[in-house]
Amino acid sequence: MEVRQTExxxxxxxxxxxxxxxxxxxxxxxxxxxAALDTRAERVFRQAVAHEVxxxxxxxxxxxxxxxxxxxxxxxxxxxxxxxxxLAFEDRRRLLALANRLGIRAFDANLxxxxxxxxxxxxxxxxxxxxxxxxxxxxxxxxxxxxxRDWTPIWIAALLVAMAVDALLxxxxxxx
Numbered sequence: 749m750e751v752r753q754t755e756x757x758x759x760x761x762x763x764x765x766x767x768x769x770x771x772x773x774x775x776x777x778x779x780x781x782x783a784a785l786d787t788r789a790e791r792v793f794r795q796a797v798a799h800e801v802x803x804x805x806x807x808x809x810x811x812x813x814x815x816x817x818x819x820x821x822x823x824x825x826x827x828x829x830x831x832x833x834x835l836a837f838e839d840r841r842r843l844l845a846l847a848n849r850l851g852i853r854a855f856d857a858n859l860x861x862x863x864x865x866x867x868x869x870x871x872x873x874x875x876x877x878x879x880x881x882x883x884x885x886x887x888x889x890x891x892x893x894x895x896x897r898d899w900t901p902i903w904i905a906a907l908l909v910a911m912a913v914d915a916l917l918x919x920x921x922x923x924x
Contacts, residue, residue, distance in 0.1 A: 818850035818887045819860060821838060823874060826864040835861065851887030903906035 814820065825846060829839040840861065847857030860881060867877045 749877050818847075818852055819856075819881050820878075820882055822847050822850060822852060822860050823864050823877065823881055824856060826861050827868070827874050830865065830868050833865055835865055853885075853887075856887075 822843065826835070826843055829835060829843060835843075843861060844854065844857055847860075848854070851862070863877050863880055864874065867874060
């Protein structure tokens with residue numbers, strides 16, 4: 749019985765060592781040193797990991813949006829429209845129309861609405877979603893920066909030209 753337990757313990761240690769070597773990190777350490785062999789290296793490794801975690805927290809905390817960013821404008825308008833964590837259908841339609849005017853794709857707009865609703869449901873501030881919202885692609889500047897051109901007169905002119913050409917072809921075929 750004891751032989752099986754020691755074999756299982758040995759297999760578990762081998763498995764742990766393999767998992768440590770496979771773990772990926774931004775650190776350039778290929779293998780985590782064993783504490784029994786080199787305590788100083790273990791301490792340096794732990795300090796490096798702790799420093800990396802602290803840097804990740806600080807960079808996530810420092811992220812703020814430019815108030816003129818279309819994605820952030822949509823997120824703040826969504827926050828204002830929420831009733832608790834619920835967004836009324838009329839408000840959703842109004843916000844999607846705003847997103848369209850700002851040049852945000854419908855998929856990205858719905859994603860922003862869902863992010864803000866989820867943060868509200870969990871009781872987190874909107875600023876906590878800044879890093880996630882930043883991953884959504886920015887809207888195109890030429891779409892959000894100017895008004896859309898009205899193509900109606902051009903289509904009417906093209907239709908009239910096509911009708912005139914058809915009339916000339918019919919007259920040519922008849923009178924030939």
